[in-house]
Amino acid sequence: MAAGPADGVGVFPPALTSLVGRDGEIAEVAESLERHRLVTVTGPGGIGKTRVAAEVADRLATGSDARVWVVQLAAVEDPEQVPAAVAACLGCRQRPGRSVVESIITVLAQEPGVLVLDNCEHVVDAVAGLCSLLLAGSDEVRILATSREPVGVAGEARLRLGPLAAEVPEATGVPEASGVPEASGATEATGAPGEVADGVRLFADRAQLVDPTFTVTTDTAPTVARIVARLDGLPLAIELAAARCESLGLTGLAEQLEQPLAVLTSGARDAPARHRSLRATIDWSYQLLSRSQQRVLRHVAVLPGRFTLEAAEAVAGGQAREGVPGLVDCSLVTPPTVCRDGRSRYRMPEAVASFAREQLAVEEAEQEVRAAMAAYAMGVAERASEGIGAAGREPAAATWCDLEAPLLDQSPSWALHHDPAVARRTAVALAPWFQLRGRAPTGYPLLQEATTGTDRDALWFAAEVWLGRLAHSLADWPAAMRHFDTVCEALGSSPPTPRLVDALTGRSGTLRNRSRLAHATDDAETALGLARRLVYPEGEAQALVQLSLAASYGGDHRAATRWADEAATVDPAGLPDRVSRRVAIALTIAHADAGRLEPAGRTCAEGLESARRAGDVDMEADFLYFTTHIALQAADFDHAGPPICESLQLSMRSGDRLRVLDCLDDCAHLCAATDRPAEAVTLWEARRALGEAALMPELAHASHLREEGLREARALLGPDAADAAERRGTRLCLGAAAELASLMAVAGPPHVDPTASTGLTPRERELLTLVAGGRTDAEIAAELFISIRTVRSHLDRIRDKTGSRRRADLTRLALQVGLV
Secondary structure, rough: OOOOOOOOOOOOOOOOOOOOOHHHHHHHHHHHHHHOOOOEEEEEOOOHHHHHHHHHHHHHHOOOOOOOEEOOOOOOHHHHHHHHHHHHOOOOOOOOOOOHHHHHHHHHHHHOEEEEOOOOOHHHHHHHHHHHEEEEEEEEOEEEEEEEOOOOOOOEEEEEEOOOOOOOOOOOOOOOOOOOOOOOOOOOOOOOOOOOOOOHHHHHHHHHHHHOOOHHHHHHHOHHHHHHHHHOOOHHHHHHHHHHHHHOOHHHHHOOOOOHHHHOOOOOOOHHHHHOOOHHHHHHHHHHHHHHHHHHHHHHHHOOOOEHHHHHHHHHHHHHHHHHHHHHHOOOEEEEEEEEOOOOOEOOOHHHHHHHHHHHHHOOOOHHHHHHHHHHHHHHHHHHHHHOOOOOHHHHHHHHHHOOOOHHHHHHHHHHHHOOHHHOOOHHHHHHHHHHHHHHHHHHHHHHHHHHHOOOOOHHHHHHHHHHHHHHOOOHHHHHHHHHHHHHHOOOOOOOHHHHHHHHHHHHHHHHHHOHHHHHHHHHHHHHHHHHHHHHHHHHHHHHHHHHHHHHOOOOOOOOOOHHHHHHHOOOOOHHHHHHHHEEEHHHHHHHOOHHHHHHHHHHHHHHHHHHHHHHHHHHHHHHHHHHHHHHHOOOOHOOOOHHHHHHHHHHHHHOOOHHHHHHHHHHHHHHHOOOOHHHHHHHHHHHHHHHHOOOOHHHHHHHHHHHHHHHHHHHHHHHHHHHHHHHHOOHHHHHHHHHHHHHHHHHOOOHHHHHHHHOOHHHHHHHHHHHOOOOOOHHHHHHHHHHHHHHHHHHHHHHOOOOHHHHHHHHHHHOOOOO
């Protein structure tokens, strides 16, 4: 290879490891060099810029007549020495009366080729000046540069190297030695189906250097994918991690990567100092930044996940407007991407963020910066809350919260301990989003902690109403009653307010679900009168809905229809979209109970579409449940099953136990109607036992239908078989009952195959039974008098033997082999 003078100065050293991936980037760089005279490969330290340039240089030298000179600038500390380093590589001597640059131009004019300038970032200004002179002085020269930031010369073509993929699209037939990861990471999938992600291949290749027996199997592939994703697909970080695989083990390595800078410290001794640890690589880039850029980097590092320029300015001030794009140029922040809400968002790789937060701690400004972040998060939450409550604006506002979820999750938690007032405002503002997205299990305790012990001001009353609503979503009737009662008692003797109307309608719904229909009706009538006095359309619609539902639960279908029709006359332009869906629920139930299945189905379908469009998890589950209910009434059994499965999945995720029990009831009716009496008895018994354990009241109209169906099913089975089916239902936990219902709703009763657990030991079968019973690892350990580590070891072996990875899969397996 003609790559420099005879003494070998200016050549890339031979590669000691294989190049994994980058074929597309190498081809793109080579093609770009044919069209442009200056091409710069950019990217963060450790991304593989030098390796790509070396491969391009080798291909050019061996596949064409072009001469290739390689100038490695990493060791050049004085920018003024850059021309001398290039001259030394070319083997040219400075002639009297001529500058070094002129001497270089003379050589390049006589022997056209490609000049490779590697590692330019620390002398980038000098490189820019030299490139300008060389390109102007010789028409034939082409320059390939590698740098963590662009050279910045007119006509420069830039190629930013991205991370290696952590995953590929789902594939089949992948060899065991490579495996296909299932976990999604920070890097995009770029491979075709059936291929293995480049990041996973690189990890496996480098891990085999220290442990020749290492392979990535279908079991370990998800862990490897998580490691690659955690390291943002950075090749250097992947190689450093793979080198620790033998000493830490794959699982131990994955756990310790929560602190990547502390783990990835043992690079090869012959590697450049800046590549011997991840910290050194990042520090090299950090030291090249201006003081202003360093400050922006430190401050922006507190922002979790992707962030907007607005968020960056909130924590770093006006300097962020120019500073963040500058950090993109320096390859310390990823370029912005336009997200679903139309906003552009940046992302800082986690390793860079960890380093920057360490520097922020040294600056002793972390609390100030996090306070700014919390204040910004509060503003986002309050603006989004206003949008969620406005007709037609709900989807956009909720999507904004979705995309800011890391910020909205982290900031209130910090503020709880440092700025309670901000925490309270943020938590109250987030409550509509919590309800919409089925986040009540986490939103309720946050809101409760944020408002406990605070003054009874307007915000406190708003918080109590939302606490009641979230508790209602969780079917925690005592808690819901407590919150609604508090507001009603405190505001009942004062002039009426919309907040009192909200509390009355909320309490009405809770009383209805506790079978106290007369009291529920009284509260709803009071709320309706107050709402009309206040000209409060949302409260009026909510009160009419509660009146309709109370009448429906009491069997007065004519009154239920009258109230629902009246609710539908409230102008939806003045209602939050979710309240409009509540009106649709009331109409659906009223029509269905009166036997008007066609309008019931039409209204239900419209409501389901609205809920799905908004991402309203709870109400999507509700409409799916009523879709099944209507299908059962119409004896359309083929279409009754799938909606149950969807509703169960959503309800289990959001913690809506009441809706889960309703789905069990409908699935039992489906089984009874399709000649599966044993399964019907099992599900009805599970519904009864679980309802009693959770203090769920029996509603008269539903209980009557259930008892009638149960008598018929028991008569078909006979006493012994019926008792056995009931005993099975009694043993089921909520998760196992939901899993069984899902199986039977779409595929009939699960096929019991005792051989599926043949390879399991008696102890493993015992653990499988306990998992299906809803026990946690800690509960299993206590029950069997073994350690939690031993429990997890047993479960890992069960997963390896059966291929059942998730807990739900283990529950399904237990059902299929007849353990429950």
